Amino acid sequence: DIQMTQSPSSLSASVGDRVSITCRASQSISSYLNWYQHKPGKAPRLLIYAASSLQSGVPSRFSGSGSGTDFTLTISSLQPEDFATYFCQQSHSTPRTFGQGTKVEIK
């Protein structure tokens, strides 16, 4: 299985801050990396697919970059509704595997 290592596991930030979350794969996954946002009791929401493609309806402050084994999700200016848990997922091969998640909290 491909192992996905996400960091940090949590972070505190203020509204307006630029935030970056990284995800590292245990082997090359090309650009088969997806990012999701998850709020308690709600369905996870797809933000970024194929490493850098913005899902329809997702604000442009979210962006993704990287290829191979190292990837980054960036929120350019954190908004109140962005406080949530973010996780990455590789879709290069099955079984699909996920990062452990990054909880973004209000400073």
Added chain:
Amino acid sequence: QVQLQESGPGLVKPSETLSLTCSVSGASITAYYWSWIRQPPGKGLEWIGYIYYSGSTNYNPSLKSRVTISVGTSRQHFSLKLTSVTAADTAVYYCARELVSGYSDFWGQGTLVTVSS
């Protein structure tokens, strides 16, 4: 808008079979992959497997001997069966639609299943 909703018992006894259904609205099951994912309390997400609308399946090897995913006859729902459950199977179970590129664009809200006597 595509919506998915998980349903099923919230409590299952050890050694019994966990059965969940995912109801799909706003889209036909045709031409997509339909998956199950779970998250044990305090742990990360684990992919269980998926079914293609034609009926072909792909399961996580760690669960393969105990898992069956099937499409309902109405083709507006699909199901998960997990046999011989233990406390380690306690988790929030999610269903999701997976596109051919492997990402899941719609998810259900999840349902907590507790394995306990």
